[in-house]
Amino acid sequence: MNNLSFRQTIFLYLLNQLDGERSVNSIFHILTGKKSSQTIQDIKWYNVTNYFHMFPYWKASAFKEETEDLSKKELIHIDEKLVGMLPEGKLYITNFASTYEWPVFFNGWKYGQAETPFWKRLALLVQCLSYSLAGSRSFVPVFEEEDIQQWLKQIWPKTIDDKRKMADVLFRELIQLLETLPDKDAFLFSYRLSGYRYTGLTLRQLSSMSVLEEDECYFRFQAVIHYLLEHMADTIYLKKAAEDLVERRVLTSTTKKTLHYLNQGFTIEDIANIRRLKRSTIEDHLVEIASEDSGFAIHQYVPETLQNVIIHTAKAEQTMRLKTIKEAIPDQEVDYYHIRLTLAYFGGNHGNT
Incomplete structure (x- = not known):
């Protein structure tokens, strides 16, 4: 059982959190960061936003092979709709959880979209400062994307003294934060940076240097990036590197359009007609908004008494499955939309069902 890959181990850990109430594809979409209404609901309802976008590069074919391997090893059982843990799988995860040193901070939902451009900006800034202060202009930039280089031009200091000051402040900002992390995490971040006569290492090279x-x-490494983003408020240059990258509310582009109309006072039917979308699609958008916005007027869509019934039932039944909750409150005027909206709001940033 010790020959499981790290990805397989995380799959089992997430599966344990979902309590056998979701499909294999649901877990795949969470780990790869698919921004669909269903995936967003899943991560909010089950409080697993930190797992979102953990392995965006995990191919469907490889994922299928690795989950089938877990099934063959009798760690999980898979049927057409749901995937659940078997006793040996639970034992494995119990042992893993008792010994594994998790990163100090990781939130793929909050920072998954910002992490890559933030890292590219920061890495290019460090490299350019290093070469400039060494008096060398001849080097290949670590990142050549036009938008990344344009950002650097906008903040680039004009004098050598300003460059020294920027380098000193940025160094202190990074050191102050990295010193609070486990050595192995600070190592991963530091050795990926490039500078004068030094080329940062790839993840493959870093893997070969460690266990x-x-x-x-x-x-x-991504966890370090998330940690820096989480603590950028009291910095100067980390905050500049994150400028315009981190959104207060993480919404899909199509939901942002619906929110625009919602803020103008349009009804669900109005928005569906204007956008030429099904009512159910607009309802999906409202569920997404409810999970992110503490000021969402949920009482306009679900009476407070019904909200309380739904929350109480979810707790009593110890489930987030819509069908189970609906069947447990047969005497109420409740539909799946009411349940989804309530779970999204109270299971998101504003409460815990």
């Missing part, structure tokens, strides 16, 4: 799999190196 960590490449997938775990990727996960822990």
Whole structure:
């Protein structure tokens, strides 16, 4: 059982959190960061936003092979709709959870979209400062995307003294935060940076230098990026590198359009007609908004008494499955939309069902 990959181990850990109430595809979509209404609901209802976008590069074919391997090893059972843990799988995860040192911070839902451009900006800034202060203009930039280089031009200091000051402040900002992390995580981040006469290492190279799999190196490196983003408020240059990248509310582009009309006072029917979409699609958008916005007027869609019934039932039944909850409150005027909206609101950032 010790020959499981790191990705397989995380799959089992997430599956244990979902309590056998979701499909294999649901777990795949969470780990790869698919922004669909169903996936967003899943991560909010089950409080697993930190797992979102952990392995965005995990191919469907490889995922299928690795989950089938878990089934053959009798760690999980899979049927057409749901995947659940078997006793040996639970034992494995119990042992893993008791010994594994998790990163200090990781939130793929909050920072998954910002992590890559933030890292590219920061890495290019460090490299350019290093070469400039060494008096060398001849080097290949670590990232050549036009938008990344344009950002750097906008903040680039004009004088050598300003460059020294920027480098000193940025160094202190990074050191202050990295010193609070486990050595292996600070190592992963530091050795990926490039500078004068030094080329940052790839994750594969870092994996070969440590006892960590490449997938775990990727996960822990991203966790450092998330940590820096989470603590950028009291910095100067980390905050500049994150400018316009982190949104207060993480919404899909199509939901943002619906929110625009909602803020103008349009009804669900109005928005569906204007956008030429099904009512159910607009309802999906409202569920997404409810999970992110503490000011969402849920009482306009679900009476407070019904909200309380739904929350109480979810707790009593110890489930987030819509069908189970609906069948448990047969005497109430409740439909699946009421349940979804209530679970999204109270299971998101504003409460815990």
